């Protein structure tokens with residue numbers, strides 16, 4: 337499992353920090369939009385994370401068993417992030433970290449990251465590659481944690497594609513430029529000082545914007561309960577079939593990423609398998 341070394345850190349907005357990494361394996365790094373990585377964040381007092389032994393299997397789960405075999409006090413914390421940009425010329429990648437107030441290990445790490453700091457990396461794995469399906473119109477909805485995925489999807493869309501995006505952020509200062517050749521109808525939804533995941537702004541914005549007729553495909557990510565409500569709305573009121581929606585709960589209110597699944601998480605997982 338390769339290490340990632342920080343080479344630069346700079347703010348993108350007041351609450352998003354971009355960290356540039358170099359490391360083994362970034363010269364022939366495969367790229368596609370919405371590339372998910374697992375970051376292994378070292379425990380306090382461990383400048384370099386204790387990494388699981390490299391193991392490969394058909395389902396990509398052997399590494400996880402090796403990870404869990406690391407004694408708990410040394411085991412790095414595992415968090416999912418998205419590659420915001422890949423720079424083959426400098427063999428580096430950028431990851432954008434949303435800095436939330438209820439900070440867990442990843443946010444604390446990112447808030448104080450400095451050149452020379454080190455993380456572990458698992459991925460990207462083609463198992464998690466989910467290309468968008470062909471559609472007359474694409475719909476993206478998410479909060480600031482989904483901006484890297486939405487931005488890389490938008491950047492890859494060919495000219496002539498029609499896309500609508502709803503992105504919830506705190507305020508204008510948190511908006512980011514998004515490059516695309518698509519015909520993009522972009523809605524920034526401002527939640528104001530309400531903490532992320534507590535308001536209904538994103539859902540209300542999607543609900544109250546008429547959805548054009550035609551074959552649509554929706555991509556939704558962000559706080560898990562909001563994602564579930566958006567998906568329900570798209571199925572029950574916007575006429576989308578389950579198979580026309582990619583949805584991922586990126587984070588859960590009051591729960592860390594490594595807390596066990598809730599009943600809702602399990603129900604969602606069962607529904608995915610049934611689809």
Ligand SMILES: Cc1cc2nc3c(=O)[nH]c(=O)nc-3n(C[C@H](O)[C@H](O)[C@H](O)COP(=O)(O)OP(=O)(O)OC[C@H]3O[C@@H](n4cnc5c(N)ncnc54)[C@H](O)[C@@H]3O)c2cc1C
Pocket residue numbers: 372415416417418419432433434435436437438439440441442443444480481482484485532533584585586587588589590591592593594
């Ligand atoms: C596939 C995937 C890709 C992702 N890509 C990105 C990305 O590119 N950039 C990014 O910033 N995030 C991304 N996320 C979300 C990120 O992994 C979570 O926000 C993660 O929980 C942050 O870890 P943490 O250690 O800071 O907090 P945790 O220890 O997981 O949680 C601690 C507390 O913080 C709260 N919390 C977690 N995230 C947020 C948040 N965003 N806002 C407010 N409260 C929060 C939790 O409810 C909990 O109470 C992605 C998630 C997934 C599954």
